[in-house]
Amino acid sequence: MPYQHYWLxxxxxxxxxxxxxxxxxxxxxxxxxxxxxxxxxxxxxxNVPLNQFIGLPTLLEPLQLNSQAGIGxxxxxxxxxxxxxxxxxxxxxxxxxxxxPVDGLVSVWAARSLSALxxxxxxxxxFYFCRLAFRSLIVSQLAAAVMAxxxxxxxxxxxxxxxxxxxxxxxxxxxxxxxAIRAINQQKVISVxxxxxxxxxxxxxxxxxxxxxxxxxAMAIAFIQLMWQQWRQDRFVLTxxxxxxxxxxxxxxxxxxxxxxxxxxxxxxxxxxxxIYASNAAEKxxxxxxxxxxxxxxxxILLPSSLYNxxxxxxxxxxxxxxxxxxxxxxxxxxxxxxxxxxxxxKDAILALEKYLLAAIALFCGFTYILGMDLTLAGRFQFVYFxxxxxxxxxxxxxxxxxxxAELIFPQKPAKFASNSIKSSKRIVIIFIAIGLFSGxxxxxxxxxLQNHRPDLMSNKIIxxxxxxxxxxxxxxxxxxTGRMIGLAWGLRSLPNxxxxxxxxxxxxxxxxxxxxxxxILTQELSKIERPFDLWLINFRAEVELETxxxxxxxxxxxxxxxxxxxLYRCHN
Numbered sequence: 001m002p003y004q005h006y007w008l009x010x011x012x013x014x015x016x017x018x019x020x021x022x023x024x025x026x027x028x029x030x031x032x033x034x035x036x037x038x039x040x041x042x043x044x045x046x047n048v049p050l051n052q053f054i055g056l057p058t059l060l061e062p063l064q065l066n067s068q069a070g071i072g073x074x075x076x077x078x079x080x081x082x083x084x085x086x087x088x089x090x091x092x093x094x095x096x097x098x099x100x101p102v103d104g105l106v107s108v109w110a111a112r113s114l115s116a117l118x119x120x121x122x123x124x125x126x127f128y129f130c131r132l133a134f135r136s137l138i139v140s141q142l143a144a145a146v147m148a149x150x151x152x153x154x155x156x157x158x159x160x161x162x163x164x165x166x167x168x169x170x171x172x173x174x175x176x177x178x179x180a181i182r183a184i185n186q187q188k189v190i191s192v193x194x195x196x197x198x199x200x201x202x203x204x205x206x207x208x209x210x211x212x213x214x215x216x217x218a219m220a221i222a223f224i225q226l227m228w229q230q231w232r233q234d235r236f237v238l239t240x241x242x243x244x245x246x247x248x249x250x251x252x253x254x255x256x257x258x259x260x261x262x263x264x265x266x267x268x269x270x271x272x273x274x275x276i277y278a279s280n281a282a283e284k285x286x287x288x289x290x291x292x293x294x295x296x297x298x299x300x301i302l303l304p305s306s307l308y309n310x311x312x313x314x315x316x317x318x319x320x321x322x323x324x325x326x327x328x329x330x331x332x333x334x335x336x337x338x339x340x341x342x343x344x345x346x347k348d349a350i351l352a353l354e355k356y357l358l359a360a361i362a363l364f365c366g367f368t369y370i371l372g373m374d375l376t377l378a379g380r381f382q383f384v385y386f387x388x389x390x391x392x393x394x395x396x397x398x399x400x401x402x403x404x405x406a407e408l409i410f411p412q413k414p415a416k417f418a419s420n421s422i423k424s425s426k427r428i429v430i431i432f433i434a435i436g437l438f439s440g441x442x443x444x445x446x447x448x449x450l451q452n453h454r455p456d457l458m459s460n461k462i463i464x465x466x467x468x469x470x471x472x473x474x475x476x477x478x479x480x481x482t483g484r485m486i487g488l489a490w491g492l493r494s495l496p497n498x499x500x501x502x503x504x505x506x507x508x509x510x511x512x513x514x515x516x517x518x519x520x521i522l523t524q525e526l527s528k529i530e531r532p533f534d535l536w537l538i539n540f541r542a543e544v545e546l547e548t549x550x551x552x553x554x555x556x557x558x559x560x561x562x563x564x565x566x567x568l569y570r571c572h573n
Contacts, residue, residue: 151439
């Protein structure tokens, strides 16, 4: 590879690093990040007292570094208090040991930096994947550029969660998948080394995120289609050595999945995941489609869309511009991919990735509309097909940078206009990358994709509305509510001149049959607090009459903010 390409790749890596590390630690941890921090430290949510007001230090105690905890403790806590496989949490546990505590607590920046660096590593990884798949340095450089500035990639890299790690593993698995497809089409035997590496990669993927199974299923669907195609031509082809190697990979990957079968099945009945099943996608069938298209488009392009920072008119205008952009450029990408299929060296990879993407889309629709598991509710779940979209966008753009672009885009133009045609086609790529870079900056500044729950917004609202001591109460169902309160506590902790707030996690009687009503718990605990104080009800599910307890509602502070339903009561002497 010419040395210029190494320098260009380094440029994309530096750009992607800046977009992922700048502003990394400014937001408090949201609910799932709190879970990452607590479990990776080897701490438990169950140590946080329920049904009583507790101080901020007590609530944040699970974020203290635990020198006594080891990898075994991390795995045990995940098995007993969570539904996630352990690989990422174990890596985070080891990673956090490299950083000293900040004011006695774990560094949120440090935890996020692991995901950010894994996200940076995706840039050279997608480069070499595309070099392997398409055997084109142009495609590889464009893929690295798009990965570096992808708003979706930047968004995931800014979270202390396992998404960037599983994306890396998916890219590695896709590399094996493309090699296998190419070998089968060329009637060559897949090497034993590739089989072994592929099985290990797939097992690591399952040990990182259960949704990696969707990636394996998408590949399986693509292989089944190819099997059917070849079987129609030769009834004995499926007994050939190359197919026997595929069967071996399938069996090895299945064995890796079966290890996690029990916790995987438990996800369906897990309280923290019930929100996925509560959307009634079949009844609101247009909403999942709209969300899916939104996530798909925003992998590459994301314009200002935060209603917390911009007016509704600006958000609508951004949406219209996004639609116009894709209306004008999608045809170019499709034409570019069609042109690439004519290249014998790239055809196999193009078709393999297109089949994977179509299969993944079909799986998302099936899980959403048939099984009632709405995978469109969260943008972060779209990591399953994210690297494939990046690779196909790069492959679709690459012809516009080459000498063939004049014939591709302007087939009717006379030869004397060829040079202008080439300039015009290159301009398409430049504009695409420029808008993508702007989109990456939007994601970095939290003006497009929004961190879930946005505890910073709610904590600022609490500060703005409070006139004295603060008490915050929520209904407790599982550790998700504890994690959400930790996010609020972190935001309140970082703001000056605030009296230490109190927090109440009142058990939900519908979830805990032997518990008192959360309304009863609240009124009992209110009598133990010295008055006056400001009481904030955050996602408090029970009906409670506080006026009889000398607490009057403040109508100015009622509503929804960052997925927090809130009410403010002034409690007097």
